[in-house]
Amino acid sequence: MKDNRDTTEYFKEWQNMKLSETSRARIHEELMEYADFHAVNESVSLATDGRSIEQAPHRGALSVFKFSFMPYLVLIAIVIGGGTSYAAAGALPGDVLYPIKTEVNESVKSAFTFGAEAEVALQAELVAERLREAEELEAEGRLTSAAATTIATNLRRHTAAAEAALQASEESDTRTFGAIITANLERFNQLVINDASLAIDLSMIGRTGADGSFTTSLATQEIAVSELQAMTTARLNSLTNVVTTKQAELSAEAYAEFKTKLDTASELSADVDVATEADARAAFNTIAELLGDVEAKLSTLGTVKIDENSGAIVDIDFSRVPALRIEDEMRGDVTITATSDDSESVDSEDETADPLLEADTSIDINSSGPGGINIEGSGAVRSGLSL
Amino acid sequence: MCLLWYTIQVRVRYTVPHRYMKQGDLQQEFSDTFATYGDAIFRFCMVKVSNVELAEDMTQEVFMRFWQYLRAGNEMTNPRALLYTIANNLAKDWYKKKKPVALDEQLAVGKEPIAPTASPEVVAAYQEILDTIGDMEERDKQVLLLKHVEGLAPQDIATMIGETANAVSVRLNRATKRLQQRLHINI
Numbered sequence: 331m332k333d334n335r336d337t338t339e340y341f342k343e344w345q346n347m348k349l350s351e352t353s354r355a356r357i358h359e360e361l362m363e364y365a366d367f368h369a370v371n372e373s374v375s376l377a378t379d380g381r382s383i384e385q386a387p388h389r390g391a392l393s394v395f396k397f398s399f400m401p402y403l404v405l406i407a408i409v410i411g412g413g414t415s416y417a418a419a420g421a422l423p424g425d426v427l428y429p430i431k432t433e434v435n436e437s438v439k440s441a442f443t444f445g446a447e448a449e450v451a452l453q454a455e456l457v458a459e460r461l462r463e464a465e466e467l468e469a470e471g472r473l474t475s476a477a478a479t480t481i482a483t484n485l486r487r488h489t490a491a492a493e494a495a496l497q498a499s500e501e502s503d504t505r506t507f508g509a510i511i512t513a514n515l516e517r518f519n520q521l522v523i524n525d526a527s528l529a530i531d532l533s534m535i536g537r538t539g540a541d542g543s544f545t546t547s548l549a550t551q552e553i554a555v556s557e558l559q560a561m562t563t564a565r566l567n568s569l570t571n572v573v574t575t576k577q578a579e580l581s582a583e584a585y586a587e588f589k590t591k592l593d594t595a596s597e598l599s600a601d602v603d604v605a606t607e608a609d610a611r612a613a614f615n616t617i618a619e620l621l622g623d624v625e626a627k628l629s630t631l632g633t634v635k636i637d638e639n640s641g642a643i644v645d646i647d648f649s650r651v652p653a654l655r656i657e658d659e660m661r662g663d664v665t666i667t668a669t670s671d672d673s674e675s676v677d678s679e680d681e682t683a684d685p686l687l688e689a690d691t692s693i694d695i696n697s698s699g700p701g702g703i704n705i706e707g708s709g710a711v712r713s714g715l716s717l
Numbered sequence: 718m719c720l721l722w723y724t725i726q727v728r729v730r731y732t733v734p735h736r737y738m739k740q741g742d743l744q745q746e747f748s749d750t751f752a753t754y755g756d757a758i759f760r761f762c763m764v765k766v767s768n769v770e771l772a773e774d775m776t777q778e779v780f781m782r783f784w785q786y787l788r789a790g791n792e793m794t795n796p797r798a799l800l801y802t803i804a805n806n807l808a809k810d811w812y813k814k815k816k817p818v819a820l821d822e823q824l825a826v827g828k829e830p831i832a833p834t835a836s837p838e839v840v841a842a843y844q845e846i847l848d849t850i851g852d853m854e855e856r857d858k859q860v861l862l863l864k865h866v867e868g869l870a871p872q873d874i875a876t877m878i879g880e881t882a883n884a885v886s887v888r889l890n891r892a893t894k895r896l897q898q899r900l901h902i903n904i
Binding site for chain 2: 350365
């Protein structure tokens with residue numbers, strides 16, 4: 331072991347071989363001068379992990395892919411996202427992907443549509459698409475009232491958008507699209523002929539001219555402000571009446587809420603200056619929204635009776651709480667066919683389903699808006715409307 | 718193609734954490750590196766040139782090149798390995814340029830320092846160390862130094878001098894035996 335000690339000693343001596351202090355100081359000084367002279371331009375980025383400098387280039391070509399998953403994530407997201415969007419294109423009301431189709435895909439389409447004519451064309455296309463959906467559901471016996479309601483709501487939305495675009499364009503070229511829309515709406519009305527509440531009132535939406543063309547303008551179909559006032563007042567009064575008479579049966583909070591809203595509506599209504607038409611219309615719209623809220627809430631509490639002409643709620647029966655709300659139906663818990671007598675779709679294994687069959691859902695359309703299309707309470711659902 | 722380019726960019730950016738340095742910081746880093754590795758590089762240069770003066774100049778040159786490397790913003794993850802690599806390349810250049818010199822000239826330049834940067838005793842002591850391994854093969858000397866004096870692993874030595882770890886180990890083993898013979902140790 332003496333051998334090893336000798337070697338170790340030799341290496342130790344070797345380790346003591348160092349720069350002399352004077353040399354070290356001189357070299358250090360010269361190096362700093364050199365560094366000053368060859369200064370860095372701005373700043374330098376230095377890698378700071380402990381890898382040896384030689385290791386970096388030694389990676390194989392494939393290792394390029396090792397840490398760079400970000401672009402692939404992006405790619406996958408695009409593929410999946412695009413796939414969902416693409417898959418949604420064939421969805422029907424009641425399908426999981428249907429909201430994606432109507433809300434995402436079609437909104438994107440609309441967002442990339444420029445100009446009133448293109449917008450009308452797009453809306454006409456979408457109306458036709460809704461019709462295809464309705465007919466497909468009908469063919470499969472799946473045209474439930476919920477599905478029909480969804481389609482009707484969308485149809486009204488498309489028509490309203492088309493109307494707005496038509497107002498803006500004033501171009502006669504758009505008439506053909508108007509005709510397409512009208513034709514499709516008529517077909518829809520035929521489909522839901524046994525459910526009057528779903529039918530779309532064509533006279534309110536657009537007028538079919540003598541030559542069959544779609545002539546529409548705000549002026550021709552606008553409800554006069556005085557008429558609007560009368561309708562709003564009637565609706566307000568009947569609602570106030572219902573809420574007041576049924577106060578005992580309403581919960582305190584519900585009553586307070588209704589009361590506040592109705593009072594606000596009443597105040598607004600009193601302040602409306604019919605002379606300034608635009609202001610008056612705006613005021614009536616606000617009132618209509620308030621009333622719509624109340625109507626929507628009421629319709630979930632009991633079975634409401636609606637006046638055929640004014641569309642206002644005239645009575646409510648709290649003993650018959652609508653067992654079926656549109657949300658429930660849309661979840662697909664219960665399948666009820668509004669138009670089909672196919673016994674399979676009315677599943678009798680659920681005994682409690684029987685009373686539900688009596689309940690039906692509908693959307694009340696009250697024509698008080700400027701375009702004649704105003705879905706009250708943004709999709710207010712009333713149950714128990716006898717057909 | 719674009720994706721591939723992006724991939725490469727991402728790889729370069731994200732695999733290694735980076736820090737951004739200004740002149741002052743970088744100079745401090747440089748100074749620290751010299752303080753830490755100056756002697757080791759000097760020893761390495763001594764093995765290469767067997768001359769205190771030349772080794773000092775070479776050490777300085779190694780650090781100047783190192784500064785240029787830093788300044789260019791190159792990836793600097795292991796300064797020690799980088800310094801040895803620079804020194805090794807510099808020594809190669811030096812050998813290429815070296816002209817055959819007469820023995821007396823060599824004596825004048827090497828064994829007897831012209832500038833008294835180090836005391837004659839110290840130089841003599843260094844010379845003694847180098848004399849032991851004096852006529853050993855250059856590569857034997859450097860593996861002995863890097864392994865036993867600097868304590869580097871054969872793999873690290875291999876990457877520095879451009880050989881396989883196995884070759885380094887074999888060379889190290891034989892060089893150690895030869896050294897022991899020179900130290901008059903009977904094996």
